[in-house]
Amino acid sequence: QVQLADSGGGLVQPGGSLRLSCAASGIALVDFAVGWFRQAPGKEREGVSCIEKDNRDGRYNSDSVKGRFTISRDNAKNTVYLQMNSLKPEDTAVYYCARKVLIGRDNFPLNYGSWGQGTQVTVSS
Numbered sequence: 001q002v003q004l005a006d007s008g009g010g011l012v013q014p015g016g017s018l019r020l021s022c023a024a025s026g027i028a029l030v031d032f033a034v035g036w037f038r039q040a041p042g043k044e045r046e047g048v049s050c051i052e053k054d055n056r057d058g059r060y061n062s063d064s065v066k067g068r069f070t071i072s073r074d075n076a077k078n079t080v081y082l083q084m085n086s087l088k089p090e091d092t093a094v095y096y097c098a099r100k101v102l103i104g105r106d107n108f109p110l111n112y113g114s115w116g117q118g119t120q121v122t123v124s125s
Contacts, residue, residue: 001025001026002024002025002026002027002114003024003025003026003114004022004023004024004097004098004114004115004116005022005023005024005025005116006020006021006022006023006095006096006097006116006117006118006119007020007021007023007119008020008021008119009094009095009119009120009122010120010121010122011122011124012087012121012122013123013124013125014088014089014124014125015086015087016087016123017083017084017085017086017087018084018087018121019081019082019083019084020036020081020082020084020095020097020119021079021081022034022036022079022080022081022082022097022116023077023078023079024078024080024099027099027114028075028078029073029075029078029079029080029099030053030054030075030078031053031054032099032100032101033050033051033052033099033100034050034051034053034071034073034080034097034098034099034100035047035048035049035050035051035060035097035099035100035106035112036048036049036050036071036080036082036095036096036097037095037096037097037098037109037112038093038094038095038096038121039093039094039096039118040092040093040094043093045096045109046062046093046107047062047105047106047107047108047109048061048062048064048065048069048082048095049061049062049065049069049070049082050071050100050106050107051071051072051073051080053100059071060106060107064090065084065091068084068085068086069082069083069084069085070082070083070085071083080097082095082097084121087121087123088123089123090123091121091123092121092122092123092124094118094120094121095118095119095120095121096115096116096117096118096119097115097116098112098113098114098115098116099112099113100112101114
């Protein structure tokens with residue numbers, strides 16, 4: 001059974017950092033592009049970042065996080081990470097990881113499956 005488990009969220013002050021983890025079981029995550037999405041209350045799920053499959057260097061980052069968030073993978077640990085720096089209150093949301101299962105835009109949620117359960121990130125003083 002394919003499962004993605006996302007973790008690492010929490011409460012952090014503006015300007016702080018967090019690292020989210022997306023650990024996979026049942027699949028080799030290196031065989032898939034993996035994306036991070038977020039959803040704030042009352043808003044649609046938004047694509048944040050995506051890393052290409054295998055060891056390709058391609059990455060997508062939304063304009064709102066460019067220069068602050070970095071996506072990476074550790075194939076030995078079958079895990080994808082999202083390093084979030086210079087966090088802002090508007091980054092507050094539940095963050096989800098998922099594997100890309102359809103060809104198409106990297107930031108389109110319907111192109112993804114095997115969603116993690118979500119991890120809450122709250123940026124507040």
